[in-house]
Amino acid sequence: xxxxxxxxxxxxxxxxxxxxxxxxxxxxxxxxxxxxxxxxxxxxxxxxxxxxxxxxxxxxxxxxxxxxxxxxxxxxxxxxxxxxxxxxxxxxxxxxxxxxxxxxxxxxxxxxxxxxxxxx
Amino acid sequence: xxxxxxxxxxxxxxxxxxxxxxxxxxxxxxxxxxxxxxxxxxxxxxxxxxxxxxxxxxxxxxxxxxxxxxxxxxxxxxxxxxxxxxxxxxxxxxxxxxxxxxxxxxxxxxx
Numbered sequence: 001x002x003x004x005x006x007x008x009x010x011x012x013x014x015x016x017x018x019x020x021x022x023x024x025x026x027x028x029x030x031x032x033x034x035x036x037x038x039x040x041x042x043x044x045x046x047x048x049x050x051x052x053x054x055x056x057x058x059x060x061x062x063x064x065x066x067x068x069x070x071x072x073x074x075x076x077x078x079x080x081x082x083x084x085x086x087x088x089x090x091x092x093x094x095x096x097x098x099x100x101x102x103x104x105x106x107x108x109x110x111x112x113x114x115x116x117x118x119x120x
Numbered sequence: 121x122x123x124x125x126x127x128x129x130x131x132x133x134x135x136x137x138x139x140x141x142x143x144x145x146x147x148x149x150x151x152x153x154x155x156x157x158x159x160x161x162x163x164x165x166x167x168x169x170x171x172x173x174x175x176x177x178x179x180x181x182x183x184x185x186x187x188x189x190x191x192x193x194x195x196x197x198x199x200x201x202x203x204x205x206x207x208x209x210x211x212x213x214x215x216x217x218x219x220x221x222x223x224x225x226x227x228x229x230x231x
Contacts, residue, residue, distance in 0.1 A: 004163075040128065042223030043164075043208070090163050097216045105152045105171070105215045111163030 003027045006091050006112035013081050014120050021076045021115050023091030030096040032074040033109065034058075034066060036087040043090070049074055050096065081119040089115045123147055126209055126222030134230050139196040143209035143222045146190065150220075153185050154210040155194045158224065164208055168194070171215075199229045 004025045013019050023032065034046040035058075045058030047066040055066060063085060065077045078085055092109040126143045133139055141155075151172055156164035168183045170176045176183045182195040192211070196203055209222040 040223070043221045045218075092163075105154070105169055105212070107152070107212055107214075107216055107219055108154065108166055108169060109164075109219060111165065113163050114161070116161075 002113065004091060004093055004110055004112040006089075006115050008115060009113065010116045012118045012120065015082055017081050017119075019078045019081055019117070021089055021091075021117070023074045023076070023112060025072050025091075025093045025110075027093050027095075027110060028071075029093035029110070030071065031094045031107075032068065033092040033094070034064075034074070034076045035090045035092065036060070036085075037090060037114075038087050046076065078119075081117075083119045086117060086119045089117055124209065124211060124220050124222045127225055128223055130226040130228055132228040132230055133199060135199060135201060137199050137229075139194075139199050139203070139227060139229075141194040141196075141207050141209075141225050141227065143192050143211075144190055145192070145211060145220075147213070147220075148187070148190065149213045150211040152212045152215055152217075153183070153192050154219070155181075155183055156208040156210060156221075158206045158208060160205075167207070201229045201231050203227065204229045 007022045033048045035043045044060050049055050049068045067075050091112045094109045095106050124145045154169040155167045157167045158164040170183050173185050173187045180197045184193040206224040206226045208224040210219045212219045
C-alpha cells in the first residue's frame with residue numbers, strides 16, 4: 001500500500017462547485033503539504049501544515065482552503081471551483097525537525113500519486 | 121532572477137548515452153540539494169540528495185554540486201528507456217527548511 005494516498009485520483013467538476021481532495025499518510029510524519037503542478041509552471045505550494053494545529057499559506061492559497069483533521073490526514077478544498085484551477089494536485093509529507101547528523105536532511109518530501117482535477 | 125532555474129527540455133538521447141541534467145540557483149545559502157524523478161501520471165519520488173558540495177554516486181546516477189558556481193548536476197550513465205521521466209531539482213538552506221523546486225526537465229531515452 002502507498003505511504004501517501006490521495007483520493008480521488010481523477011475528478012471532473014463544474015465551475016462553482018465545491019470540491020474536496022483528500023490525503024492520508026502512514027509514514028508517521030508531522031508535516032504535510034499541498035501542491036499544484038501545471039505545465040511550464042512546475043510545483044507550486046498551496047498550503048502546508050507542520051502539525052495538527054499549524055496551518056500556513058503557501059505561494060498560491062487564494063481560492064483554496066485546507067483542514068488537518070489528524071496527524072495522518074490533510075484535505076484540500078476548493079470552495080467554488082473555477083476553470084483555471086484545472087491542474088494536477090499533489091499531497092506530500094516530510095519528517096520535520098529532529099536530532100542527529102546535520103548532513104541528513106529532514107525535509108525530504110514524499111509525494112502521493114496525485115489527483116487530476118478538471119473544472120469545466 | 122528566479123531562485124532555482126532548470127531547462128524544461130525535452131531532452132532526447134539514445135539508449136546507452138550519458139545524460140547530464142542541470143540546475144542553477146541564486147541563493148548561496150542553499151546547503152541541501154535533491155533530485156526527484158517523476159514518471160508520467162505519478163508523483164515525484166526522491167532519487168538522490170547531497171549535503172553541501174561534492175559528488176554522490178548511487179548505481180548509474182551521480183549527483184554533483186558546485187557551490188562556487190551555484191550549479192548542480194545529475195548524471196545518468198548507461199541510460200535506459202525506463203529513465204524517461206521528468207527530473208526535478210530541489211534545494212533548501214537548512215535540513216528542516218522549505219524546499220525550493222525547479223520546474224523539471226523532461227527526459228526521453230530513445231531505444
